[in-house]
Amino acid sequence: MTCFTGLSAFPITPASPDGRVDPVALRALIAPLAAAGVDSIGLLGSTGTYAYLSRTERRRALDAALEEAGGRVPVIVGIGALRTDEAVALAQDARAAGAAAGLLAAISYTPLTDEEVFEHFSAIATGSGLPICIYDNPGTTHFRFTPSLVGRLAQVPGIRALKSPAPDSDAVAGQLDALRRAVPAEFRLGFSGDWNAAEAVLAGGEAWYSVAAGLFPEPCLAILRAARAGEAARARALNARMQPLWDLFKEFSSLRVTYAAAHNLGLCRTDPPRPILPLSEPIRNRVAEVVDRLALA
């Protein structure tokens, strides 16, 4: 068991409108995740709005998370930045603070070549000594990692795992096979995209990096444990029960839905960073209805 297997729960990061992290509110979100027994905390992921927070505020969030969960649950922290030197500094911060690993996306403005991403990741792994999980998130970065590039990166000391969006169930076995052939045996392959994650774990995915688990860890843990125990029918039944939430995630983005749910439940009064807007009241009501009907809270 490493921090790159099992269920990784990705909470939102409560912050003021001007981007100052609220460590008390963040700890209140993290405490139940640690208590539920998730395998890791995925701090400052995309849903944790890392891209919108300064280095100072990211360090503030990390310190709070480590104080709350550090002794019990490993913390994987988003270290992505547009500039290589900034990402190196964030990775150094993360290692100094005591994070278990860094989650590194290929954020871009000017579209990047494979060689540029390879050099970017190598510089960050080498410059920090922090264990790194490649964060493949083309929906936000518009860069797509090929198995060949993942294989090259897996040769770089410190680059240990991949988090990629789970494809539809008919494609996941092929994708896992192509990736597995490209990387060493000890390299860990995990998936995001909550709506397809159960099938990805059933197909052999070693981790589920979950937005839903950042607010509702128990039902996600139940799905993951059934899938890892090979109880496919049970995993699928538990997952099917979550479909109304997955449908909201797909329609409005998991980030916006999670903020609305946290708001509805009184867990967090902050909105996402502008320009991202809170969902409208009718949609927030739909989110509340689903959370209530599934007895998630």
Place this chain on the structure above:
Amino acid sequence: MTCFTGLSAFPITPASPDGRVDPVALRALIAPLAAAGVDSIGLLGSTGTYAYLSRTERRRALDAALEEAGGRVPVIVGIGALRTDEAVALAQDARAAGAAAGLLAAISYTPLTDEEVFEHFSAIATGSGLPICIYDNPGTTHFRFTPSLVGRLAQVPGIRALKSPAPDSDAVAGQLDALRRAVPAEFRLGFSGDWNAAEAVLAGGEAWYSVAAGLFPEPCLAILRAARAGEAARARALNARMQPLWDLFKEFSSLRVTYAAAHNLGLCRTDPPRPILPLSEPIRNRVAEVVDRLALA
């Protein structure tokens, strides 16, 4: 004539590897643009790597550009940022420094809805009082402005112009027509994408926002002036002569080619910000050969 018509020249922004702008090198790039008689300087555009520079360094670049060109040529400056509050601050900086206008892209990490982009742009225009040109650049932002959204934004006081990528020549008249029907008569429609810009100006585009002109203003001015005078055959012939440069832009990106050309010519010794890598030596040699053959320098 406003700053949103004619030829706008977009230079690169010389900076150190850790992101500190070199004002002397920047002024040396801007002086010949002003002397050539371009209609505006497009400072800190995508090629000017605004997305990779801090607020302090962007202000340093703007002050240098205004000192060099301010009295002679209006300076339009990139004010885009991921956060709304940061973009407001950059727009306020630009207005206080004396920029003629701000160029505002819909930078995103979490993909944005039309409503989010509308609110983002409105907040920046209202919060700064700076005249704003909408910067439609889906190649870097992955957000696409519809004519309908441009029309809504054109109603916001201060939002005055659009810079969008010139489509292929068979599509430009239709695109211009759709946009023109969506905006007030005084709203200015201009184009980027050097390889398609001549046809876009011939079709009625009011400005050419040009990367090539940031280094080679004369041949671009000749094309623009012929096109605006209705001398279509002459404009097309002058443009056809530039095709080897356009081909390099399309293959390697205008940003990377411009850095290589500036390097080859001894105009600027700095590389693009990492993770963007300088072009390899064989490709730099191809760039040098084209610059030499076209007698651009």
